[in-house]
Amino acid sequence: MYPIILLSVFGVVTLFLGFSKSKNILLPSTLLFLAIALGSNFIEWGKGPLLYFYDMLRVDNLTLAFNGIVLISAFMIAAISGGFQDNADSEPAEYYGLMLFSLVGAIMMIGFDHLIMLFIGVEILSVAMYVLTGSNKRNLRSNEAALKYFLMGAFATGFLLFGMTLIYGATGSFQLTAIQGFASNMNPASQSYIFYAGLLLLLIGMLFKVSAAPFHFWTPDVYEGAPTIFTTFMSTIVKTAGFAALFRLLNHSFAIYNFWWIVIAVIAVLTLLVGNIGATSQNSFKRMLAYSGISHAGYLLIALTALTKPTQNAIIFYSLAYSLSTIAAFGVLMLVAKEKTIEGQPNERYEAFNGLAKQNPLLAFVLTVSMLSLAGIPLTAGFWGKFFIFTSAAERGIMWIAVIAVLMSTVGIYYYFRVIISSYFKEGDTVRIRVAPFYQIILVLATFLTILFGLAPGIFEKLI
């Protein structure tokens, strides 16, 4: 609750700070704002389910945990953005302002208890992201990405709204509890087809946002075209918020598991296949990470398919592990791509990483740990993420889906290790890569947390 108010106010303040001559104040102030929002988030920890805004927003520990992940990710991303000083065209105040506003949307998506709230959250988040995607104004790819994202996103929003309308028609309410009541009391004989159709359309809208196959086609182009810092934002925060919303929808409101589980199962398998197999044939590291993001959506969908007791922890832990590793990977990519350019453009291909272990051993180590974590190798947080996902599938007794996931994990190792091989075993030029100290702290922090949660997942368990 507090973060929503604070972030809205801070967003406006940041826009006004943009009028001041000194642009250097923006980064520290944004970090301060995010830290305050993060702190305020946990004021309501353990106070049980609280309802706000005419019961449209629910605040419980689940909400707060997801908020925490989103805010920590945002803090780290803002910290490595470096104040957008490189580009003369950039408008740092607007970027930071939009980032803060989009977080408000993410937090609404996480905590919604009313479908209208979900819609508002999705729109606030998406509109801010459309703008940020196109923020590299003079770059054609960035423009293309923004347009693509906007058109496809608007289309998906249409599905979302249409689904909500049908559900309202069937149940007479937007309230999750009311919908749940309707679903559990539904007479099997007189099935409400409007309700089913509404649910499916709603799912399509949400699955688009988390880039699950077959609604993923925008993802590689948009991720590649957007400035890397906003790609990081999209692939961590939008995804986490999207899965929090999906989990709440399916867990709290649609108590007709037998109807939708096979839909989600098929989409999960399809997403795993598309994401992993698509990633193998990429030459660009950034594009590979886009496909890898799709594949991780597939793993998270497995947890949703199972929807058992461990699912909640699985989704929270997996989102956290995935966010940390993704931020570290994109962070290293930004540094490397900036130093090595092709025709004036940042080089985001695998070759850019050749010889990284010699040029900067720390960056190579950070990158390696994040790749190992994304691949789910033990001693990293990613391993336990996969562990919780598989246990929730095992609890439901759908081992076949875990077997598919395992096969796809092997494929994953293939493309994650390509960059490790480049940085350790291939010879590159002798450019020194400079890292600002603050940047370095964030990367080391992400790596440290990845290993810490990998060694002792119990720490995290106690927090929840």
Place this chain on the structure above:
Amino acid sequence: MLTLLLILLPIAAGVITLLAGERMAKQLALVGGLAGLGLAIFTWLQFDPAAGSQFGFKYAWLTSGGISFAAGIDGISMLLVLLTTFLTPLIILSAFKNEYKNPTAFYSLILFMEAALIGVFTATDAFLFYLFFEAALIPVYFLAAIWGGENRIKVTFKFFIYTIFGSLFMFVALVYLYYQTPGAHTSEISAFYQLQLSPAAQGYVFWAFFIAFAIKMPLFPFHTWQPDTYTESPTAATMLLSGIMLKMGVYGLIRLLLPIVPLGMEQWGFLAMILSVIGIIYGSIIAIQQSDMKTLIAYSSFAHVGLMAAGVFSSSLNGLQGALIQMLAHGINVIGLFFIVDIIYSRTKTRYLDQLGGITQSTPHLSVYFMILLLGSVALPLTNGFVGEFLLLSSVFQYKGWLGAVAGLTIILGSVYMLRLFQKSMFGPKSKWVEGFQDLTASERAVLLPLIVMVFWIGIYPSTFLKITEPAVTQLLQLVNN
């Protein structure tokens, strides 16, 4: 607590080596390895074979899930811990004569590997076992991929993906088993022993385990990664892979596959046995054809491990005891042989049998050491290979007479490829490659001498080691037969 120390000591030594700087790296690593050996011998002196799992520790890891950080040492673990700690300092010492770039990383990776291997052999929690099983792969992957031969990147990548592929199946099986445990679930291996699974489920779990361990060992037809990886890796990594890591697979069969899915064994054990026996013959025949010495020994190792697996699949006392003693013997022989190949290679710059010959004229010491290790490997009586091979063949023979007869060909084929190796490299006219060949140096002898002592010790008085494992194996078989 001793178990925890055994795992932590190599890690600490590895970190110190990493921090100490290049000049001291070798020496510190050796001291670390020897300290590990000392600690293992100290543990052995206090070890009571009949008392089951001892020196254990257990810390809650995932409190809600009943998953704990638990390890302990029983007879089977004790033997393998001794093997690991005995071979590691020798592997470190054997690398002394080569100048590696970035030695701190090289030696500390060997020590990290040792820690992970000890972890595998002592873990009493299934997920901890899995964790170490995977973690052992990472140091050896980097060892092979950084310091290896020309084709190293491709070859080690194949090795890595192949083995991870296998162990992920084991992971799914472990998650499944974990959910079958009653009550609030636990992942203790001993709790898995108590499970009453349906025959169909046991069949699935059997195959999941089989694929994981068969790739690791490797068994026919999952061996295609092995010869290339052994050949391309630096000798220290090859020694780690063949001397110790291969034993993780056999150990996994004994520790997990046999006692957890006895009904699965009943259904599929015969097929697994056939695959193992095919591997013995197939590996031997290919070994006869090889001209690269390293590849030849790699295939011989593949043939030997087939026999160990066959012994385990016979699930008899002789088979298991034979497999365990053979693991010890094979570790010692194969490391010695790889070291001798490395000595020859470092002096002549070739490993090809056609280009070698006549080395024995100028090297009395090398010839004797080589011959003894070689005879151990072909299982001559009074050498270490004989005890294990005898027990293993007798167990296969009891299982099915004709299978025993086929597997017995290993004795003949083994002497063919081994004696061919010796004859082509050591005897005959002196080739131009071996001009000015120096005999063994003192540090090389320091590696080979302990190996030779062990060859005879195990060959002449094997009960020192058989005694360690016998109660544990008997107990295990009781579980299987119930």
